[in-house]
Amino acid sequence: DAKTTQPPSMDCAEGRAANLPCNHSTISGNEYVYWYRQIHSQGPQYIIHGLKNNETNEMASLIITEDRKSSTLILPHATLRDTAVYYCIVIPGSYNTDKLIFGTGTRLQVFP
Amino acid sequence: DTGVSQDPRHKITKRGQNVTFRCDPISEHNRLYWYRQTLGQGPEFLTYFQNEAQLEKSRLLSDRFSAERPKGSFSTLEIQRTEQGDSAMYLCASSNLNTEAFFGQGTRLTVV
Numbered sequence: 072d073a074k075t076t077q078p079p080s081m082d083c084a085e086g087r088a089a090n091l092p093c094n095h096s097t098i099s100g101n102e103y104v105y106w107y108r109q110i111h112s113q114g115p116q117y118i119i120h121g122l123k124n125n126e127t128n129e130m131a132s133l134i135i136t137e138d139r140k141s142s143t144l145i146l147p148h149a150t151l152r153d154t155a156v157y158y159c160i161v162i163p164g165s166y167n168t169d170k171l172i173f174g175t176g177t178r179l180q181v182f183p
Numbered sequence: 184d185t186g187v188s189q190d191p192r193h194k195i196t197k198r199g200q201n202v203t204f205r206c207d208p209i210s211e212h213n214r215l216y217w218y219r220q221t222l223g224q225g226p227e228f229l230t231y232f233q234n235e236a237q238l239e240k241s242r243l244l245s246d247r248f249s250a251e252r253p254k255g256s257f258s259t260l261e262i263q264r265t266e267q268g269d270s271a272m273y274l275c276a277s278s279n280l281n282t283e284a285f286f287g288q289g290t291r292l293t294v295v
Binding site: 098105113114115116117120156158170171172173174175176 | 187216217223224225226227228231239274278283284285286287288289
């Protein structure tokens with residue numbers, strides 16, 4: 072079973088920041104938080120991952136709370152192409168040393 | 184490097200027929216994963232290989248399913264005696280110890 076809880080859907084206006092929350096209250100000390108997204112009819116795409124520090128890359132920022140029980144994925148300027156299902160996953164290890172267990176994710180709809 | 188490639192993209196088959204799907208991972212990746220995804224759900228793990236060794240199989244992988252990766256490069260997933268419940272998107276992903284997982288576009292199977 073997935074170890075994370077996400078809202079089933081969210082809306083965001085184009086150009087605004089999209090903030091996608093994830094609860095992972097049972098996360099272990101060696102588990103990383105990963106985010107993937109899946110655009111309709113495509114395979115999932117890696118976005119970002121982190122352990123306890125906030126992370127930023129060209130796609131998004133990841134904010135992890137100090138107690139590591141929750142995190143937020145931030146898309147700073149959402150575009151229509153960001154409409155997708157976003158999955159928050161926790162797994163041990165800095166990279167994929169284990170299989171990904173997907174939940175049902177958050178369906179983000181970006182509107183004009 | 185063109186990413187993870189899956190073939191075919193779509194397959195329609197009659198109930199009771201056998202089908203085989205192929206996945207070509209990113210060339211330097213030694214791990215290869217198979218997932219199944221039904222409508223409205225996140226991908227479900229089926230099995231994974233490290234090089235040619237099949238290291239883990241999900242209980243979802245019934246005895247009608249078999250996966251191989253004979254030379255540690257491409258992999259095949261065969262479903263024997265297909266049932267309507269096998270209709271799904273079958274996703275392949277690859278990684279190594281220093282990268283995230285990269286997914287293919289998937290093979291959509293419809294059993295009629």
